[in-house]
Amino acid sequence: MIKRRQFLGGLTALGGAYLLNAYGQTSGIAAGASPDGTAIPSASSIIDKVGSKWTVSNGVIYRNGSTVGNTYNVSLLLWYGGKMWHIGTGGQFYVHTDLDKWLPCSDPRVAVGAPPGSFYGINGHFDYTYTPAQLISILKSMGCTNYRVGCSDDPKQVNAVVKLAQAFQSSGISLLVLINQGIFDSNGILFTSESAAYNRGLQAAMTVANALKPYGVTVYECGNELTRQVPTVLDFTSAGTKAIDFNNLNWPVMRGVMRGMIDGVKAVQSDAKCGINFCVADIGAADALWDGMQPDGSGGYPKVRWDITTWHNYEVYGDIFNIGIDGAGPGFDLPTYCKARYGVPFVITEWNTGPEKSQDYRASYITSTLGKFYQGRKTHNIQSVMYFVLDSGDNTFGVMTNGVTLNPPYSAFTSFVSANADN
Template identity: 70%
Template sequence: MLKRRQFLGGMAALGGSYILSACGGGSEGTSGSASGGADAQATAHAASASASGTTVPSAASITDSTGAVWTLANGSVYVNGAKAGNTYNVTLLLYCNGAIYCAGTGGQYYGWNGSTWTMCNDPRMGGTSADGTTLPASPYIIDKVGGVWTLVNGSIHMNGAPVGNTYGVSLVLWYGGKIWACGTGGQFYVNADPRNFAAQWLACSDPRIAVAPAAGNFYGMNGHYDYTYTPAQLVSIMKAMGCTTYRVGCTSDPSQLNPVVNIAKAFQSAGLSLLVLIEGGVYDSSGHVFANEVQAYQTCYAGAHTIATALAPYGVTMYECGNELTRQNATVMNFSYAGSLAMDFNNANWPVMRGSMRGMIDGVKSVQPSAKCGVNFCVADIGAADALWEGMQPDGTGGHQKLRWDITTWHNYDAYGDIFSIGTDGQGPTFDLPTYCKARYGVPFIISEWNTGPSQAETYRASYIASQLGQFYQARKTHNIQSVMYYVLDSGNDTYGIMVNGTPISAPYSAFTSFTSSHPDN
């Protein structure tokens, strides 16, 4: 079976927590709206809390839910007569939904957490905006980390600062956990990462447009060329499970390729489809990283040409060019990185990976120009996908050959998170990855591997299968999802497989077949 790497997702969620050393700038004791000295020293406790929305000024004081009295004097915040943290130049004190906030002359808000002040938005603005919120229909959009987006004279701002060089913007959209923009000419762009100027605004289509791929290939299964099952047995197993597409990998070595050819012959006669994984990569036959992009391209081109030549006569029209190449020791900087930023990947070995992918795609196309070639990614690897698509390096330099694929393929295991709400940096913030890919690349989307972890009990796996298929099925006609391919038919044990030596593993197998039989692929 293919080597599994469990995503460690330990990156902290984005969002600031800063001690309030200044609230608007200046030094303690300078100007600022203040209540009287007597109010600042108040220690008496009132009988009831102030109304939510009370401010100082205009009120003289705020009483919180514990009865503590908050006041503002000479730009500093006091609670029961004692300073609450190190504050100065505070111009506003606010009580909102049971919490205390303050703001300075610069307009930045801070919330009191019981011991210190943490940076935040004005709580009266509300939390994360509803999906589909647009500017200028709304005065602002709040993203999942509290960033406030506004449209000012056709230019896009976040927290008051321009986000890249934008002009003539007629629409800003919050959708699927991302910020999208449209100019007066109708072209959409997505903000890939507000922290990285080179990747800020990338061309795309309107993400709200529902796209449905051709029906008939939705339910899929992974397998291996060296199974003891005969091709005829595989056909029977696939039909019994309600599957129409089978993913199997090989190199150009005849010991691997010939069994796949035999499977292709049987599947062609049975009206089933193959997605053939071409096992090219970034390492040469000695296990070393290829010397350069040209060597990687030529080697992988030759292997893909051989594979396509052997399989083309038997109805194979879909190929996946490389397996998890963004998740090799040579290509990812740290396996715990989610991959949402190009800088998550190895800049030195990037050309070799790009050359391998290009070689496999071109090798297939040299035999079958109309074949569909995919490149697979893992976790939240849009940083890698975008860089390849735009001809960029992880260090932000551009001008390299752009990679184009016909199918976007992705691997999504339980440890990676929900693919429709996957973390951009380990645990958050989250976004809808298939929606992003649909709008960015404009080609069908295949989840070519999915499963839970190898140590899970059969009951958990069965529940996971049912819930995941439910999500995938619901989104198939809106997110351009062509196929979802369970990993794996038979792993020789109960870690990943859905059967062992032809005998179904009861709970997972029943969950899978019950779903396929009751949810037609149409």
């Protein structure tokens, strides 16, 4: 089951720890910062958001007169989406990271749009009292074509999701199933090794995929916010843009369970798509997993390669198109980074404001945030955005309670969908 959240006094409770709302705060653009898209050539220099001056001399990149990482034969230095990019030998693009490393990627300027018909989605829980038929009716009335629901391999949970899958198969609404296997064993103890975590993830994913394969489920999310558990992140107030923000000792356990879930799904459904989700601005974690690195910078470990990059973006984390670095740092365009870095579709599987907000505020937030997401869907490879949640059992997150709509949030959501076609 996707965890139900609790916001306390402007802090977000996740995994038993608190995330400061400074995530969303950025220092803004320094006076004289270069316009987005500025490049050398033809510009002679580029000024970034903190006022640093970037130049290229004899094919080498300099920042304020000092070299930045290891660069040579640079033919283009580009300022785009709050990040520095360059083309190196052979036409390969690279992106600059917080620790002055350059990682391979594609040209961030290339617009990529997801296929139409899957953009609007919403979250639910396996233990709702709504019947599958009622859920289908509700989702269709809202204009949703995607429904995210989570389960472990516990028979009660799997059987509940199977019933949903059976009903949804011919409904025109797709299920994205979260395989809710974590980094702890059945006794709540952290797995003792990467292999133990891998085997448990493999077992759980195979059980879930075997049960759902006959009913047309083809998209799975492998684990929920695993980078934001007490054993995996060192400081919950960090934005996660650096690999060193994460626990080096426990990293293999997290990596193992992720790999196990992906391999388990693929063993049952080779053509299924698997996502790994991240929070806040966790590109440091995503990069390390993708490249088989440890947080301490050592490499050569198993790589975690997903088919869909999935992300959680609550208001407290900041605008995902200009998300801040460790609270005080300048913002960057996270979907653009992921599009260029990993080259797979991007799905926002949870988004909302905080539960302490008024219903009027929530409605306004829904309208404005959907507007930003909708604008980016054809350029940032955003395949779907999935509101959290349909029914939270109260008037905190949901847009209805026990089948009764909560307005104005419900009407804000449905009005936007009705006025902005997914085409």
